[in-house]
Amino acid sequence: MEHHEQSDRIDPFNRIDKDFSSFIGMNRLKETVKEIYANIEISQMRERVGLKAQKQVLHMLFKGNPGTGKTTVARKLAAAFYDMGVLEKGHFIEAERADLVGEYIGHTAQKTRDLVEKAMGGILFVDEAYSLARGGEKDFGKEAIDTLVKHMEDNQNDFILILAGYPEEMEHFLSLNPGLESRFPIVLDFEDYSVEELLLIAKQMTAEREYQLSKEAEWKLRDYLFKQKRNQDRKGFSNARFVRNTIEKAIRKHAVRIVQKRHYSTEDLMLITKNDLILE
Structure with missing residues (x-):
């Protein structure tokens, strides 16, 4: 165990390579995790010498077809970010439309709030996120989006929100919600496997x-x-x-x-x- 920790200290990216070694392809993902890790380290160093240190906002969009590894990667990120000290608990909560959208006025905001509360210190992963916008203006899905956005602003360093879905549907979803994409600084494209x-x-x-x-x-x-x-x-x-x-x-x-x-x-x-x- 001692030797493992020592080698990780000598090469800080060693652990990330090992953690994600079983993922076929996904080089962009591995690079992104390394960038996040390096950013954390540098922020801490800057703080120690009295320089400004900015907290990273790590909300993400995952775009990819079924079976390209979106959920598996999100689950792995929760554990990796916990190890890096980015997340307090490192647990993983997976949700879909039915978990967020209620049946009457006010119900949706409450359901969404409860879910975000559960996700504090971890990752909230919303799959097929575009289904939140499928019913247009009168649909309660819009309320779920608005509630999520509010919590992203209020608790942006306490949990990570990942919205995932098929590429075309996600593009359409983002076009219906202007200003949403800018809240997700990290966008990962999950290519089909060869x-x-x-x-x-x-x-x-x-x-x-x-x-x-x-x-x-x-x-x-x-x-x-x-x-x-x-x-x-x-x-x-x-x-x-x-x-x-x-x-x-x-x-x-x-x-x-x-x-x-x-x-x-x-x-x-x-x-x-x-x-x-x-x-x-």
Whole structure:
């Protein structure tokens, strides 16, 4: 343990690289976390020598298709920011429209306030945030947005608000709420994964569970992913989520196959074959 802390002190970015090493791609994210960390360190140094030190506002917008890692990253940031001393508690609260929007006048503001209260010292992550603006002027979603904005101003250093959603819908949402985007100094775009990245994710997931894909299974998955990528209308494709569901299904199929065998080796218990992979 001593050695770990010492190495982190020598290279302050060592810990961040380690914490986010399991994330495939996402270089922009890693750079942003390093910038935030460096800013905190420099602010503390400036304070010590009597210079002005500005508190960072860390509210964020995440734009990306399903399964590009938005929720996973937000969860990880809560823990990382707690370790850095940015957040007091480092807990993670995930919310959607139903958690914020009430059924009658005044109900929404109360629900939203309660949720922000719970999130104090941590991260409040609102997924599919654009659904708050779907009903127009008379919709209570507008009240939820206004209440969130008020709390962002009043408690801007006590919690972090992350609004997330599909890129096009988020752009539309921001166009309906002028002045909202400027309150989020950090905007992260979560790109769709390439076929190679998705295969890496599949291998990572199987290795974590102490399984492995046969070469034929890997080719079958690669071929399917290429076809998905070629298909222009890819709204329905859920990136890493699709890969996770596929691996979990394959493990269940593998279990049924092995249970029916009389004799099996350690390799049999680990190897996912082409026929175990059901792709649809």
